[in-house]
Amino acid sequence: MDYRKKIIDSVNRFYFDCVEEFREAEGKIANDSRFRKIFTKKDYGGNIELLRRCRKRTQSVKLPTGDIPRSDDESKEIVHQCNECIRLFNRLCDAYVQMQIALQKKAEGSDLSYKEYMEVYRRTQEAHAAVNASIRELDILYADYTEDESGGDGYLTYAMLTDEDGEES
Numbered sequence: 461m462d463y464r465k466k467i468i469d470s471v472n473r474f475y476f477d478c479v480e481e482f483r484e485a486e487g488k489i490a491n492d493s494r495f496r497k498i499f500t501k502k503d504y505g506g507n508i509e510l511l512r513r514c515r516k517r518t519q520s521v522k523l524p525t526g527d528i529p530r531s532d533d534e535s536k537e538i539v540h541q542c543n544e545c546i547r548l549f550n551r552l553c554d555a556y557v558q559m560q561i562a563l564q565k566k567a568e569g570s571d572l573s574y575k576e577y578m579e580v581y582r583r584t585q586e587a588h589a590a591v592n593a594s595i596r597e598l599d600i601l602y603a604d605y606t607e608d609e610s611g612g613d614g615y616l617t618y619a620m621l622t623d624e625d626g627e628e629s
Contacts, residue, residue, distance in 0.1 A: 463527035464605075467535055470523045471542050471602055478517050478549060479595070485510040489560070504564035508557050515553035518546045538601045545594045552587040559584050 489507050523539045562580045566572040 463524045466524045470521050474521045482514040504560050507560045511553050511557045515550050538605050541598045545598050548591045548594050552591045555584040555587040
């Protein structure tokens with residue numbers, strides 16, 4: 461398998477194995493947080509485990525760095541951008557875990573001020589925005605990169621999976 465195919469497979473693994481699993485976990489957390497479920501016991505521990513599993517899954521994404529010829533700047537750029545996405549994605553998973561831990565402690569009766577909660581929430585929102593921006597950049601690079609391989613067809617990007625508001629299509 462040549463290095464370009466390995467890069468495409470790795471990016472696809474990130475999109476489909478990591479990002480999609482995270483979106484499912486995020487949807488479960490959002491669904492658990494709905495007002496009509498206010499009196500049901502939340503599974504913070506289960507949510508934390510889901511988020512940690514999402515983060516751990518990124519370890520299976522192996523991008524070939526040593527195989528890339530010096531002259532192939534396009535491949536180097538997409539590998540760099542995918543690694544940046546993975547780094548930011550892991551930071552987002554960590555922020556969500558911290559939020560779930562804070563909510564779990566609050567549910568168990570520990571003191572959690574509104575200010576403390578808003579700080580955790582702010583960090584999570586910032587991490588989410590950084591991941592979205594980085595993935596959009598990867599989408600652009602990936603579309604150009606796979607155009608040669610597939611004639612412009614056969615790839616699926618994060619933007620295709622979501623609409624303008626970041627909601628699932």
